[in-house]
Amino acid sequence: MDFPYTTLMVQGTTSDAGKSTVVAALCRLLKRNGVSVAPFKPQNMALNSAVTVNGGEIGRAQALQAIAAGLEPHTDMNPVLLKPSSDIGAQVIINGKALSNMNARDYHNYKLVAMEAVLSSHERLLQKYGKVMVEGAGSPAEINLRNRDIANMGFAEAVDCPVILVADIDRGGVFAHLVGTLSCLSDSERNRVIGFVINRFRGDISLLEPGLEWLEQQTGKPVLAVLPYLHGLFLDAEDAVQAVQAAQGAFRVVVPSGPRMSNHTDFDALRAHPEVDLRFVREGEPIPAADLIILPGSKNTRGDLAWLKSQGWPEKIARHLRYGGKVIGVCGGFQMLGQSISDPHGVEGAPGESAGLGLLNISTELTQDKRLEQVSGSCAFAEASVTGYEIHMGVSSGSSMERPVFHIDGRPEGAISEDNQVLGTYLHGLFDTPQAGNALLRWAGLHSDTTVDTSALREASLERLADATQPLLDALIRLKK
The missing domain is CATH 3.40.50.300 (P-loop containing nucleotide triphosphate hydrolases)
Structure with a gap:
């Protein structure tokens, strides 16, 4: 032509x-x-x-x-x-x-x-x-x-x-x-x-x-x-969350939609899963019951953490965990799950420190260098491969990271709580690899043979x-x- x-x-x-x-x-x-x-x-x-x-x-x-x-x-x-x-x-x-x-x-x-x-x-x-x-x-x-x-x-x-x-x-x-x-x-x-x-x-x-x-x-x-x-x-959406949410399956996944939520495309595979009911909850909306709560990435982690607290999410998450629910934090959401987030260099705004949700024994310091890398590896809690990408400013450390979520290029990545109810990772696209997506959903309580291949759907x-x-x-x- x-x-x-x-x-x-x-x-x-x-x-x-x-x-x-x-x-x-x-x-x-x-x-x-x-x-x-x-x-x-x-x-x-x-x-x-x-x-x-x-x-x-x-x-x-x-x-x-x-x-x-x-x-x-x-x-x-x-x-x-x-x-x-x-x-x-x-x-x-x-x-x-x-x-x-x-x-x-x-x-x-x-x-x-x-x-x-x-x-x-x-x-x-x-x-x-x-x-x-x-x-x-x-x-x-x-x-x-x-x-x-x-x-x-x-x-x-x-x-x-x-x-x-x-x-x-x-x-x-x-x-x-x-x-x-x-x-x-x-x-x-x-x-x-x-x-x-x-x-x-x-x-x-x-x-x-x-x-x-x-x-x-x-x-x-x-x-x-x-x-x-x-x-x-x-x-893949450029920015805005789709106005119409999936409401098709019995397994309920809830994602708080903070003011600076980023990379919500991490959850596209869940939106496409016929057994998952995925809901984004915006400011002022009632927080529904869920099987899994996922804290997404954020461009302003301390700001979105303050928003979470103002919207009553910590109390809701605590009740959710008491009743046996599971929680996943991705990137900024992973940082929020820890004991503290410090920003000594003013990376996201005024320098300072915020208390985290205290669900993982980690602490995070925001850094001026941004990690940008396409990665691959395997799940640490299941026999499953995973591919994705890291895109974050910050370094996390603490005893919870001795129980990693993934092994990425030979290094441990992420953290799982001692009671196995809370999981945090820096890996974006974690649900897109069919094997890893199914393993994560099984960890969260959905035992299904359904496989969502986001590449084929795209x-x-x-x-x-x-x-x-x-x-x-x-x-x-x-x-x-």
Whole structure:
């Protein structure tokens, strides 16, 4: 296939309009047709991240898009990653490595430097793969962010690439979103928009056609495709927890959803398990009874620990354990299970120390160095292999770590309490390996022969997504002829 665009950018009228999935679908379609292509997102703001083959950190969505393109995720695919640690500040990650924490104003001033990393990464991808599918961030209509923009039209103008604009019809007001977004752009920006994609449509397409004709007459730009609402896709979320939770099985798993919860994709395998009822509990919501409580990772561990305490979780967890329930802590959640968390260097905010939940005999000191590594090994409590990744700032020690959860590359990892009711680990993706996932669920009390293969589910969803997006690829090729 002779795909006519060297760099093509997908921007959206809103966050979660479908930019990530459209880029993933185009990457898979081009891969199918023998085209060498790489995904790219100049700047991502997300708490779900992935560890790359070169030992860096990028947004989870770009890792998914790399899989769609048949590639190993690489830091060049997302050179700037912002991980919010408060309402006004974030950890700034450049080329896969944490640079520093910055407030919004400081980062805005830093964007001129960040753009250099963005353009260098884009050029390296072009040289290696020839074609690059770019995902924007948020919306290009955010006027207050136009100055020094590196995420949307600022990047498109810098590399002189065409843009397609995606809108989510399921939100309502799709025509206003598209026309309104165009009206907020400069003339040069508006001219580089080559067409629209209307995403997540369900119903009778004939009822939509008068609106499509009006939109094309109003803007002078074509509607390239109307993509269907695809139910049941198993794809890594960029950031937001899915609004609709699974409620299918009898085994109840509850996850407190703190303000800075990170890498909730750790629980996608549980969401897909037919015998598991997975619930995320947000602020102010009642805490339901559970068989297993999992404390997730966090970008601000001491802050989310304080939130847990304010929401009454320590008392709920104590009662849960008295009645024989099990508790797992992952990464920041593992640190919360210990006796204390100290932050002498102010890694997450003001220096200080917080008392942990006291369920494991460990103490943690947050460090300025971040551990980023893809790992593999075996379970210490069962005959099962495991693969995953570590991504954390902090070192834990204590007698509970003499009873490890895993053996990773010849070293013990994690901790299990003496009464075998509490388990903590730094390993993300711990449920994704079918053997380890089943072993962990058996430890928690679910004895099942059901196996969830997240890789197979993801691959099937990418193929399904690509099939549905074929009309867009066809339209893009026709448009250039």
